[in-house]
Amino acid sequence: MKKFIRPRTFRGILLAFCGLFILPLALGACGDNVPVISEVPDNRPKLNPADYPPILFVHGSGDQASNWIRTRWFFESNAYPAERLFTISFRYPTAPFDGNNPGKAYTDNDGQRSQLAAKVDEVLAKTGAKKLALIANSRGGLTIRNYLERGGGASKVSHIILGGTPNHGVMDVPLIIPGNEFNASGDFQKDLNGRDEVVPGVDTMTIRSDTYDKYAQPRSLASPIAIGYRGPELKGALNLVLAGLDHRETAYHPRAFAQMYRFITGVAPRTTEVTPEANPRIGGLMTGYEDGVQTNIGVSGVKVSIFEVDSTTGQRKGIAVHEAVTGTDGSWGNFVGRPDAYYEFVAQPPNLPEYHFFRTPFPRSTELANFRLQPEKVEPGKVLVVFTRPRGFISNSRDKHLLDGKPVPGVDDGVPTTSAFKVDFSGPERSVPASLNGESMTIRTVNGAIVFAEFTN
Structure with a gap:
């Protein structure tokens, strides 16, 4: 790992x-x-x-x-x-x-x-x-x-x-x-x-x-x-x-x-919490890498399917709430969601493994639901899970983190230095709970795929 x-x-x-x-x-x-x-x-x-x-x-x-x-x-x-x-x-x-x-x-x-x-x-x-x-x-x-x-x-x-x-x-x-x-x-x-x-x-x-x-x-x-x-x-x-x-x-x-x-x-904010909207409109991009380096250039031809999932099992609640194929700008369009819903974003790019991004709720509208497709090799019969926090780092000295009921492997003590950790899973596909500092979700392993547990806070 x-x-x-x-x-x-x-x-x-x-x-x-x-x-x-x-x-x-x-x-x-x-x-x-x-x-x-x-x-x-x-x-x-x-x-x-x-x-x-x-x-x-x-x-x-x-x-x-x-x-x-x-x-x-x-x-x-x-x-x-x-x-x-x-x-x-x-x-x-x-x-x-x-x-x-x-x-x-x-x-x-x-x-x-x-x-x-x-x-x-x-x-x-x-x-x-x-x-x-x-x-x-x-x-x-x-x-x-x-x-x-x-x-x-x-x-x-x-x-x-x-x-x-x-x-x-x-x-x-x-x-x-x-x-x-x-x-x-x-x-x-x-x-x-x-x-x-x-x-x-x-x-x-x-x-x-x-x-x-x-x-x-x-x-x-x-x-x-x-x-x-x-x-x-x-x-x-x-x-x-x-x-x-x-x-x-x-x-x-x-x-x-x-x-x-x-x-x-010149005045203090009324709140430091996010006030939910009734019907948030959610949109974003699929971006990728070039020569092994991350870019913000859209990736075209990616089939995107979005599902509402159960927060405690990660199981899909029904058919896709949105489907699209990205154009030249990488946009996967947008859909009207629910402010308390958990979503799984499935991305199927040409010539790369399948990606599954599990996200905690989007309480307000945004065009910033962006996903970066990093090239990774996944061994047959295994799943690569990425536990990630883009807006902060993770340290044992101050953060409470769990993946599948155990502390996330690879997290160090002391000054926080790393925002994402890769963990290999094998065996039958199953639910895996993930939590970080009170924010929680449940992901599903998918053999041969890259599965992200991405936290907003």
Whole structure:
């Protein structure tokens, strides 16, 4: 059994150089003895709802717009107009190891900046607004800063909120890999941080973890090139610390949402729960991989069948509630569901195994029910089960997780570092209960298939 780890992730880059260099850290934002702020102050300007800016959500490296599904629901549940909430999916979302030679299936930060600039213009044209707010997780925040400082975006942006963004890199390695955008001594980071870290006229907030961000850890003999807990902070910004949250949760957790909402509107949200709709309309895309690297490019020709299932057995309750074959954009269309229903999404792509995605309920409408088809080999008579949490990581030290009545194999103690785990099953097809921090479902094993237990929280 292996952890489900993306190729060339930040962690992989960091570990590749650990033990090779012990270097001085010269990052002003990473010093000590600075007061910790955990919530937005009460003195923020209070906006009239008619003046709420459009919001564009920007994902991190290797991720996709669907990571923001719950955050958008949070905003909608607090009367933020749904027609003013937008997301972007970068075509090739993964950061290259060397931005000077990115490779076919990667996009350097300047390439992402161009895509972001086009999306900002699209949102402003659609809404008629003069400025919008940008909210990001991880690498998405670097793209936002690049857009503001070098892409002419400052005049079009009112607020930026950066959750878990490696604003001072994830490593400090002088002399080598100058083209890596996460290297504090690389060209990108030095240019980005070589001037004022906050752009005048743009309200800026960062959100970081206290000690649980895998990419913002203290320097030690085991990690001699690490950046420190305060790496995501920016001089001149409102820098919040939300204790116990991991790298992704700094953007996707309800506690992070509460501070985002307050920073933009000037008032606390009425709720940090999702308010259900009576008849949510659910739609999304099938995307895939290229050269072993995840993309946000639609996969065509995928037969999609969607079934309502029993939450305690995973058994289908009847015929498919929706069937489609994806077109060139990867869209599988949409259907009207029930806010408390559990669904199984079956994807049959050409020349790949069958995929079964089991999901907890969709309480509100969304076009972000996206599924990524990762090429995997499944041995005859076996089932590959993927236990996954796209909006956060999993650790034995804080998370309660069970698969088939036992802790999920491969989950480590300490700082949460991994969001998905692969477990092989064999034997007759059967029901398998799965739970994570109070969110639960039951999946069904299907011989020769890849079965996902995907959690929303």
